[in-house]
Amino acid sequence: MKVLAINGSPRPKGNTYHAIRAAADALEEAGISCEILHVGHKAVHGCIACQKCHEMRNERCAIDDEVNDWIQHMKAADGIILASPVYYTGIAGTMKAVCDRAFYVSGANGNFFRLKPGAALVAVRRSGGVATFDQLNHYFTISEMPVVSSCYWNAIHGLEPGEALGDGEGLNVARTVGVNMAWLLKLIEHGRGTLPTPAAPPGVRTNFIR
Ligand SMILES: Cc1cc2nc3c(=O)[nH]c(=O)nc-3n(C[C@H](O)[C@H](O)[C@H](O)COP(=O)(O)O)c2cc1C
Incomplete structure (x- = not known):
């Protein structure tokens, strides 16, 4: 079994990485591999609402870049960790672009992330951790993905890269995410x-129009 952790920080060994590392160590100790995919430093365009993913249904975003490879990586994983630094109390821009496009493509193609456990991690200096954690969880909860929780809300604190290593509680929260994800993955296996796997729900979309 393998977990894919997406690092949405532009800093490869920043605080977001250390949160992922704590969770990944716990997963690996439980015999589950964890690949870290660093996307935060890439030039990624946001979703342009062209709806081509709905028209073509070929599991691809019409913006032909690396995101299409990452989407397939996510599809192949048994569990997904979305990790972002907090920027203006929200998901960092590049990470948001990646998530919007990946989850829109999945949704347009039979929701292929469905029933994969997901967990969110955020790195923050001071404020906006919970808001960003909530935002990341929205990708899981629209996708019928079981959300892996921890013993607090999953934020690690620090400003400069590595400062989060001094946040013992944050590291423990991130580690617990890995422990709980490993347990859930093993239960599912x-x-x-x-x-029986629950059937996909019927696609009822009324957009509030009566
Ligand atoms: C553009 C930008 C916006 C930020 N906004 C916030 C914020 O709203 N709240 C906060 O506490 N820290 C904020 N920070 C600080 C980062 O969240 C913090 O440095 C975090 O540890 C970065 O994670 P990283 O080392 O993985 O990149 C911001 C940093 C940047 C560069």
Whole structure:
């Protein structure tokens, strides 16, 4: 089993990385590999609402760049960690662009992230951690993905790269995410074939129009 952790910080060894590392260590100790995909330093355009992913249904975003490879990586993973630094109390721009496009493509193609456990991690100097954590969780909760939680809201604190290593509680929260994700992944694997997978819900979309 493997987990893909997406690092939305432009800083490869910044505080977001240290949160991921704590979760990844716990996963790896439990025998589950964790690949870290660094996207925060890339030039990624946001979703342009062209709806081509809905028209073509080929699991690709019409903006032909690396995001299409990352989407397939996410599809192949058993669990997904979305990790972002907090920028203006929200998800960092590049990470938001990646997530909007990846989850829109998945949604347009039968929701292929459905039922994969997901967990959010954020790195923050002071304020906006919970708001950003909430925003990241929205990608999971529209996608029928079980959300892996921890013993607090998943934020690690620091400003300069590495400062978060001094946040013992934040590291413990991130580590607990890894412990709990490993447990959930093993439960799912253990139960595979013994219980039917719930059928996908009917696509009812009224946009509030009566
Ligand atoms: C553009 C920008 C906006 C930021 N906005 C906030 C903010 O709203 N609240 C906060 O506490 N820290 C804010 N920060 C600080 C970062 O969240 C903090 O340095 C974090 O540890 C960065 O994670 P990283 O080392 O993984 O990049 C901001 C930093 C930048 C560069």
